[in-house]
Amino acid sequence: MADRPRRIPEATVARLPVYLRSLLQLAGEKTGTISSERLAEMAGVNAAKVRKDLSYLGSYGTRGVGYDVEYLLFQMSRELGLTQDWPVVIVGIGNMGQALANYPGFTSRGFPIAALVDADASKVGHEVHGKRVRHIDELPDIAAEQHIAIGIIATPAHAAQDVADRLLAAGVTSILNFAPAVINVPATASLRKVDLAVELQILSFYQQQRDNEGDGAAAPAPSADAAG
Amino acid sequence: MADRPRRIPEATVARLPVYLRSLLQLAGEKTGTISSERLAEMAGVNAAKVRKDLSYLGSYGTRGVGYDVEYLLFQMSRELGLTQDWPVVIVGIGNMGQALANYPGFTSRGFPIAALVDADASKVGHEVHGKRVRHIDELPDIAAEQHIAIGIIATPAHAAQDVADRLLAAGVTSILNFAPAVINVPATASLRKVDLAVELQILSFYQQQRDNEGDGAAAPAPSADAAG
Numbered sequence: 001m002a003d004r005p006r007r008i009p010e011a012t013v014a015r016l017p018v019y020l021r022s023l024l025q026l027a028g029e030k031t032g033t034i035s036s037e038r039l040a041e042m043a044g045v046n047a048a049k050v051r052k053d054l055s056y057l058g059s060y061g062t063r064g065v066g067y068d069v070e071y072l073l074f075q076m077s078r079e080l081g082l083t084q085d086w087p088v089v090i091v092g093i094g095n096m097g098q099a100l101a102n103y104p105g106f107t108s109r110g111f112p113i114a115a116l117v118d119a120d121a122s123k124v125g126h127e128v129h130g131k132r133v134r135h136i137d138e139l140p141d142i143a144a145e146q147h148i149a150i151g152i153i154a155t156p157a158h159a160a161q162d163v164a165d166r167l168l169a170a171g172v173t174s175i176l177n178f179a180p181a182v183i184n185v186p187a188t189a190s191l192r193k194v195d196l197a198v199e200l201q202i203l204s205f206y207q208q209q210r211d212n213e214g215d216g217a218a219a220p221a222p223s224a225d226a227a228g
Numbered sequence: 229m230a231d232r233p234r235r236i237p238e239a240t241v242a243r244l245p246v247y248l249r250s251l252l253q254l255a256g257e258k259t260g261t262i263s264s265e266r267l268a269e270m271a272g273v274n275a276a277k278v279r280k281d282l283s284y285l286g287s288y289g290t291r292g293v294g295y296d297v298e299y300l301l302f303q304m305s306r307e308l309g310l311t312q313d314w315p316v317v318i319v320g321i322g323n324m325g326q327a328l329a330n331y332p333g334f335t336s337r338g339f340p341i342a343a344l345v346d347a348d349a350s351k352v353g354h355e356v357h358g359k360r361v362r363h364i365d366e367l368p369d370i371a372a373e374q375h376i377a378i379g380i381i382a383t384p385a386h387a388a389q390d391v392a393d394r395l396l397a398a399g400v401t402s403i404l405n406f407a408p409a410v411i412n413v414p415a416t417a418s419l420r421k422v423d424l425a426v427e428l429q430i431l432s433f434y435q436q437q438r439d440n441e442g443d444g445a446a447a448p449a450p451s452a453d454a455a456g
Binding site: 014042044080086124197199206 | 241242244245246248250258263270271272301307309310314323324327328329330332333337338339377378385401402403404408409410412416418420422423424425426427428429430431432433434435436438
C-alpha cells in the first residue's frame with residue numbers, strides 16, 4: 001500500500017498487457033531502449049497515450065533516448081502481478097470448458113489450471129486432459145487447498161450467476177466469464193468477459209453494412225478479382 | 229442503403245448482441261412486452277442508454293407499455309445480419325484453432341465453420357473434428373467456394389498480420405483475432421479480438437491490488453471464514 005498511492009485508470013490497466021507483449025518482443029530482439037512513438041506503433045495506440053500510461057508506473061523515459069526496455073518490462077510485470085502464479089479453476093466442463101482446459105496458454109503465462117469443476121455428477125471423477133473433474137460443491141475446499149485466484153466460468157448461460165456467487169463465497173474474487181450471460185459481482189470483485197457470440201455478431205453487423213453499401217463488393221462471396 | 233441512412237455508433241453496435249440475448253430469453257419465456265428499465269437491468273446498462281440505443285433502430289416503445297419483444301427481436305436480428313449464415317474459416321489449427329473448431333456455439337449461432345486452414349504442410353490433409361485441414365495458399369479458392377464471410381486467426385503471434393493480409397487479399401473483410409498480436413487492417417475491414425492473456429493479466433492486476441490493500445483478505449489463499 002505504501003508503494004501504490006496512485007490509482008491507475010481502468011483504460012490504462014487494460015493497455016498494460018499490450019505494452020507488456022511489445023516489451024517482451026523487444027527484449028527478445030535484444031532492443032535496449034524504445035521510444036514512446038515506436039511502442040505506440042507496436043501497441044496500436046498513440047504516443048501521447050503511451051507516455052501518459054507509463055507515467056502512472058512512474059516511468060517517464062529519457063528525452064531523445066526513450067525508455068529502458070528491461071526496466072520497463074520489470075515494472076510492467078510487477079504492476080500486473082506477473083511475478084507470481086495465479087492458479088485458476090475452470091467451472092463447467094462442457095465443450096468450452098474442455099477446450100480451455102486443454103489450452104496451454106494459461107499455464108505458460110503464469111495462470112496454471114489448478115482444478116476443473118462441474119455440477120453434473122456424471123462428469124465428476126472423469127479425467128479431462130489429465131485432471132480429475134470435481135464437484136462444484138467442493139469449491140470452497142478446492143479454492144483454499146489450491147490457492148485459487150481466478151475462476152473461469154464456462155457453464156451455460158442460466159448457471160453463470162449462481163457459479164459466480166459460489167466462486168465469491170469461496171473467496172475467489174477474480175472471474176473470467178465465458179458464459180453468454182450478464183453476471184453481477186460486487187465492487188470488491190473483478191469481472192472480465194469473453195463473449196464469442198457478441199464478437200461474431202458485431203462482425204456480422206458491419207459485414208452486412210458493407211455488403212449493402214458496397215452493393216456486393218465485399219459480399220460473403222468475394223468477387224473474382226478480390227480473390228485473385 | 230435506402231434502408232439505412234443513419235450511422236449507429238460503435239458502442240451501440242457492441243450492445244446490440246447483449247440486448248438480442250435478453251430478448252431471446254424473454255421470447256422463450258413468452259414475454260410479450262418489455263420496459264426499457266427491465267431490458268436495461270438484463271443487459272447490465274442504464275435505461276436511458278437502452279432507449280437511446282433502440283432509437284437508432286427506429287424503435288421507441290410505447291409509454292407505459294414498453295417494447296414489443298417479438299418485433300424488437302426481429303429488428304435486432306435483422307440489424308445484426310442474423311437472418312443469414314456467415315461462413316467462417318479458422319486459420320491456424322494449433323491448440324486454440326482445434327478448440328475453436330470443436331466449439332458448437334459457432335454453427336448454432338449462424339456462423340458455421342466452413343473451412344480449416346494452416347500453413348504447416350504436415351497438418352494439411354488431416355481431419356480435425358470431421359473437417360480436412362487445407363493449406364493456407366488455397367485461401368482465395370476456399371473463400372470464393374465457401375462464401376467465407378469471417379476469418380478467425382488462431383495462429384502464433386508472429387504469423388497473425390500475414391494471415392490477416394492474406395484473408396483481406398482473399399476478400400474476407402471481417403476478422404476475429406485470437407492471436408496475441410496487434411493486427412492492422414484497412415478502414416474498409418472489421419477487426420475484433422479475443423485476447424485471453426490480456427483478460428487474465430487485467431484480473432491479476434486488480435487481484436494483486438486487492439491482496440495488497442486488503443492485507444490478505446482476498447489473497448490467493450482464501451481465509452477460512454470466507455471459504456466456509
